[in-house]
Structure formats: structure tokens, C-alpha cells
Amino acid sequence: MLKPEQIAIVKATAPVVAQHAERITNVFYPLMFERYPEVRQVFNQAHQHGGTQPRALANAIVAYASNIENLDALRGAVERIVHKHVSLNITPPQYRIVGECLMEAIGRVLGDAVTSDVAAAWSAAYWQLAELLIAAEEREYQRKAAAPGGWRGTRRLRVLERKRESEVITSFWLEAADGGALMDFEPGQYLGLRLDIDGEIVQRNYSLSDSPNGRTYRISVKREPGGLVSNFLHDRVQPGFELDAFAPAGEFTLTDNSDPVLLLTAGVGQTPALPMLDRALARGRQVVYLHAALNSAVHAFRERIDALAARHANLRHAYIYSEPLAEDRPHHRGLVTREILQQYAPRDAEVYFLGPKPFMVQVNRMLRELRFAAERIRYEFFGPLEALD
Template sequence: MYKFTIDQEGKSMSVSTEQKHWIKATIPALEQGGEALTTHFYKLMFSKYPVTATFFNPAHQEKGTQPRALANAVLAYAKHIDNPAVLMGAVTLIVNKHVALGVKAEHYPIVGECLLQAMKEVLGAAATPEIIDAWAAAYGQLADILINAEANLYAKQAMSTGGWEGQRAFTIAAKEQESELVTSFYLKPLDGKQIMTFKPGQYITLHLNVNGATVMRNYSLSDAPNGQHYRISVKREEGGVVSNHLHKQLAVGDTAQLSPPCGEFVLDDSKDPLVLITAGVGLTPAIAMLKAAAGQREVRFIHACKNAAQHSFKNLTEQLSTQHSNITAEYIYENQDGLIKHQTIEKNLPNNAQVYFLGPVGFMSAVKNMLGKLGVPAERQHFEFFGPAQAI
């Protein structure tokens, strides 16, 4: 069994030229069997270190999206081992997710040990000592980058006005039904002290005890920063253990533990026209962006959902578009209008717009394709996933 260690200063070995050669030699195997490797890795890690399972949503394991995302990340790292700096965008995403969940330096040797063991067991004879040693060095290099970046973010949060590190108790100050499937929860700090501000688009992590098990879930903040409360708006998913617990069990006056706001999917601070394209519960971070941008820049808001009964925040968006001449809103109901169309985006696309879109994966893939055909540069397209990253 391979025991992975990081030295006491959190530094790991660098990757030599020869080791980079061995890393790149594994690319064909990762392209063909990366998901089998990462699926085995998670089973192995959860079996040997059950506490690590609390960091993950079981639904993402069952659907295969979490192993697939890790397989893609490992493959990308192998392909860019000569210049890992090109992956810094992905690193920033990982750092924010890790800090939101409370991942610490002591967790990295566990992951390294199980990843290398999984490579040995899945790749078999192909996992030569040279390849295992090369991947140990590569993982150590990446772990060092992540540990240092995460330590900096933890410190920044703790030192921020109203900030904290780890978990903080909040009270459910109010619950409001936004549609037949979505309910908003207003969260105020139990200690009555100031709360940390955030950037529209960020999320908080809710720590709960559900049916005797500790669970953590990330929820986008659906209100603009106000210094008084955080608001999350949660869709009740059929069969969703946590969402149903929130809707049916969590009452006004109850408490929950929160981690500080995190996330790199945030509203830009330019004065460029802003286009928000959302579907379903994907509108939650967009509502925070819409409120923050009101009166500041031209905003086109497009929201798609199945029907009027599932349309959350319609009164709010109507109110904002009435109060602010810079905001226009358009709604698409699938049962009446079908799916979002190229023409709808085209007529709501000012020159030099920053476009944010969020919703189900199929929706985002369609929107991304339409934006590409309309000539919107990649750097002006912004999106994120509610869960592990996927190809769109």
C-alpha cells in the first residue's frame, strides 16, 4: 500500500522532467479508463476513511458526475503537466469549493494515498513504480498549491469584517414560498453580530444533521448583500433528502451552521450591458446579480421555467423592471412557448454585453451554443454548475 505524505512545512516534491514523461505516458489510459479509476478511488476512500464521504453529495456519486469531473481534472493535469499554470481557473474553482466545505491540509495525504492505490489496482501492471512515483510527485505539487491557496482564503475570510472561519450558527429568521417548488430561507447570525459581505453570485455552505447523518450542501445566495441576513432559495427535489428536510422540517427559529460565502462565479464590476439567462432554480444567483445591478447598468433578464406555477421571483423582477428603466425582463414557459430560442437571445443581446447563464446542463449547453453562433466571445460568457463541472 502506498502511503502519501506531505512534509511538515506543507511542501511537496517537485516534478522532474523524467517524471513528467511518465505522467504524459498515462494519458491514453486516462482517456480510456479515467472514470473507472476515479470511481474506484471514491469507493476505496469512503471505505478506508468514511469521514470523507461527508464532503460529497451522494447523488453526484450515484449519477457519476463526481467521478467524471475528477477523471477530467486528472486528465487535464496530465495533459498540462509541463505548464500547469493554464489550469489556474480550475484551481480557483477547487479552492473555493474546498474552503466552503472545510477541507484542510490533513485531508490531502488521504486523497493522495487512495488515488495512488486506485491507480495500482485499476491500471495493474501498467502502473509501474516509475509511474506511481511520478504521480506521487505530481499530486504533491498540486496539493501544495491548493493547501497554500486555501490557507490564504481561510485567513482572508476570518479577517474580513463580519467574517469567520469554519462554522457559525445562524437562525432561520423567515421562510417564504417563491413558487410551488422553491422556498426562500432568511438566515441571521445567532450571535447578533455583523455578517460578512459577499459578491453577487457566491454561495454559502449549510451544515445539517439529517436522519442522524452530517450533510453539507452549497446554496447560492439569492439576495444582494445587505449586511443583515443571507438568503438562500431552495428547490424541493423529488427524492432529495436535504431539500425535503429544509422544506418540511426546518422551521422559523431553528438554527443551522453556515460556512462563509465562497465562489468565483461573481458579477463583474464593469459598466458593460448585463444579460442574465436562467432556467429553473438556476435563477437564484442571477437574482442577487439583478438586484445589485439595478440602476447601475443596462440589464436584460431572461428566465425559462416549465410553467407559471414554477416561476420564482416573478413579482420581484417585475417590480425591479418597473422601478428601473435600465432593466427589461422576458419569461419563457415551456408548456406555452417551448424551449428558449435563438431569436430570444439575439434580440436581448446588446453590443459588448457580459452574459451570465445558469440552469440544467442541457439548457446551458444550448445557450452556450447559441451565444457562440451569435459571436459572443468566450471571455464574455460566464456560467457555473450546481454540482461537479460537466462538459457543455
């Protein structure tokens, strides 16, 4: 527990930490990777170079310091961090490493302003948050280990089959190499994969793109230009290949109610929406499925959505192509617009969206202009959470 005087110090110094938060995290990560090279492999280095992960950590620290007396306000953010950590198997000893390097980075950036009292207060604050996360993560690890077909740590999965879904997306079906069952997951959740690529250990998340069936998981991967893991999967992974996976995690999941739902995706952002769609239809919900793509060459899962729409009167769907080929006949051409949203989206719908960042920024703005309630709008990032405004 933080002492009252430590709370006062954290509150008093929070503005200066906030002002320098990105500098602190930009010092923190290189310091930690140099001192503890073994930690490097759990992080996606592209998120370091793009600055999204240092920014996400900086935002988390600032939000925490500002709410030090009202941690309940952080519940959503904490839940997201816990799921992300659990998907990558973050462990308590790593918190000591992060704490040490973070405190040193704060000292380096803020210099003399960090008196011994200030250092002690921030260290206590760090450990209060760390213990909260560690406890929540442990609960999740235990829950997954106890679930039928569940596990803790890595489990060996074998590629059963692969299928080209579009010019850029390929699906991989995975089964347990031990022949056992695979735990159910919530539609919208993702796997953490650990691969050894020519001696380099790398970890990535991939959404589960088909509904749970107890025996196999499916992931659908877009080839990312210059991307390490996606190109490895596309070019070198065939049936029989084995990899390590952590149990499914994620809090971007379909709320269980009977309200209408709008699933709005672009590109490979479609993957978590596919099991969400199955679940929503199974619950008899009214569903609108809007998908944006460049054109038919890169449009995955069209046959599946068309087939579902033919069978379910409660599913309305439309495709929007920004660069249609001559023979393409999408429902709409160009980008997703307010008019398209107005035409399809029920006013009382819960909205789930995912796609490239510019798409998400625009969609978020349009939904707000159309007065969709903020608490009914949910979105996911295929990377650390970023600001949409």
C-alpha cells in the first residue's frame, strides 16, 4: 500500500512525469534490452521502432499516476494490459526487470528532480500497479490451465492445413501436437505464437478467425511487406510444421446480449469479426457486416459471408472497394462514408470495428458524428492501443 505522503508525492510529480513520459519510455526500452537481452524477444520490435509501444506504456503510466486514488477508473485499461501480457506469457520476475529499468529511466530523464523521497514514492507506486497486474494475470493463467483443453505457458501446435484466402491473406489451421483438445475461446480473442526463425525467437499475436470447435484453431495472416513472421508463415510454413502457442486471450470480445450489432472491418481486420459474426447469428441478433477492401483480389472470406447472408435473414452485408478492378461489382465504391453507415447501421447497434489506423480514425469520427453512444463502440488494434483522435 502506498503511504499518504507517497500518494501526495506521486500526485505532485505526475505532471512533470507526464510531460516527459515519452522520453522516459524511449530511454527505458533500449536500457532494458541492453541490460536484459532475454526480454527483447517478448516484444515486437516493429512496435518499438514505430513508437507505438513506448507511447502505450507512457500513456499507461500517466493514466495511472493521474488516477492513483481512483484505480477503478483504470479497470478497462488494466484488463487490456492483462490480456495482452497473458497472451505473451509475461511472468512476475520480468516485473522486477521492468521496475528497475523504469526507475532508472525516470532518474536519467528527470535528473535532480528525483530526490530519494520521489524515487521511493514512484517505486512504491510502480509495485502497487505491478502487483495488481501480476495478481490479475495469475488468475487468468490459472483459469486457462483449468479450462477443458486449456494450458499454461507454451503448447506445441501443429499446422494441419493452409489455405490461400486472397492474394495477401493465408489461413492456417492448427491442432495440438499432443493430440488433445483445444480450449474454447471468446469470439474476438487471439493467440500468442512463439517461433524460432533461423535462431531468432519472436512472438506475435494472431486473432482466431474461426469459431471454437474443441479440436482446431484457425488464424489468417496477411503478408506484411518486410514483415518477419508473416512472410515466414506464408513462405516457409506447410502442414506438419510445429510452433509454440500461448492460450487464447483478449478483451475485444462480443458482449453477450440480444442487441443489433454492426461489425465494420477493413483488410485483415476482418479476422476477429468472423467468429463474432457466427456467435451473433447463433444468438439470433440482427447483424450488419460491412467490409472494406482495396478490391476483389485482396478480399478474403467473401464466399463465407455471402453464404451466411444467403442463409440468415437477420444478416445484412455490404462490401466497399476503394480501388475496384474492372470486373468488380462491390456494393459501394470508395471509402466507408457517413452515408454508408447511416444506410446500414441500426441506430441502437453495438459497434465493433478494426482495420488500418486511418480507417479506424475516420470510422471513429463518423460514428461519433452520427451520435452512436461511446460506450457501445468497441475497437481493437493489431498492436498497442493508439489514440484515434
